[in-house]
Amino acid sequence: MRVLVVEDEPAIADFVQRGLQSEGFEVVCAPDGIEGERRALQEPVDLVILDLMLPGRDGLEVLAAVRGRKPTLPVIVLSARAEIDDRVAGLDAGATDYLVKPFSFEELAARVRAHLRTPGQHDATKLQAAGIELDLVRRLAMRDGEEVRLSSREFELLAYFMRHPGQALTRERILSAVWGYDFDPGTNVVEVYVGYLRRKLARADRPAPIETVRSVGYRLRDRDPAANPE
Numbered sequence: 001m002r003v004l005v006v007e008d009e010p011a012i013a014d015f016v017q018r019g020l021q022s023e024g025f026e027v028v029c030a031p032d033g034i035e036g037e038r039r040a041l042q043e044p045v046d047l048v049i050l051d052l053m054l055p056g057r058d059g060l061e062v063l064a065a066v067r068g069r070k071p072t073l074p075v076i077v078l079s080a081r082a083e084i085d086d087r088v089a090g091l092d093a094g095a096t097d098y099l100v101k102p103f104s105f106e107e108l109a110a111r112v113r114a115h116l117r118t119p120g121q122h123d124a125t126k127l128q129a130a131g132i133e134l135d136l137v138r139r140l141a142m143r144d145g146e147e148v149r150l151s152s153r154e155f156e157l158l159a160y161f162m163r164h165p166g167q168a169l170t171r172e173r174i175l176s177a178v179w180g181y182d183f184d185p186g187t188n189v190v191e192v193y194v195g196y197l198r199r200k201l202a203r204a205d206r207p208a209p210i211e212t213v214r215s216v217g218y219r220l221r222d223r224d225p226a227a228n229p230e
């Protein structure tokens with residue numbers, strides 16, 4: 001498995017490269033957006049780790065170019081705290097996942113492994129899991145072919161669950177990815193929004209496929225009785 005790291009801060013690039021190599025990945029690095037885009041498009045890579053603030057070409061531009069040519073390539077975006085507003089734009093541009101700097105190597109490695117295990121889940125415009133389909137361009141959510149009307153935040157939350165089917169997601173991870181907090185604001189906003197989603201996704205004969213994982217957080221069941229087997 002070959003991972004491309006596009007990062008201009010040598011210390012971070014080095015930290016990520018050494019760590020991933022020790023996990024058995026082949027790692028190539030690009031120190032700016034131009035080289036990063038060229039390598040992502042022209043070389044065989046299985047996953048890209050992409051910093052947002054880059055010399056030469058901005059990370060979001062690189063992401064858009066990669067999505068246009070390689071719609072299923074997983075891209076994990078790295079962003080600094082100050083760039084948090086970019087996160088929603090990045091999600092819309094097709095990032096598979098986010099990490100806010102500073103991050104632990106364990107967290108990065110877990111996400112790299114998770115995204116390499118589920119190729120095909122990262123289509124640029126549609127997500128499908130558990131009988132639910134999300135059209136990221138038209139901002140449409142369907143359950144069993146029936147439209148579900150969601151607010152923008154509910155949509156982002158469901159998209160995050162659907163990018164990680166079957167995985168137990170902690171409240172902290174959800175807060176970070178969907179609300180942009182890298183701290184716990186001490187509210188129950190995640191619980192409240194999961195409650196909204198469950199109500200809107202539930203059908204008479206079937207509850208919403210979002211389950212509570214005790215003392216961890218939540219998980220989208222990755223197999224729904226009506227879902228097509230692979």
Ligand code: CA
Nearest residue numbers: 008051053054
């Ligand atoms: Ca940077």
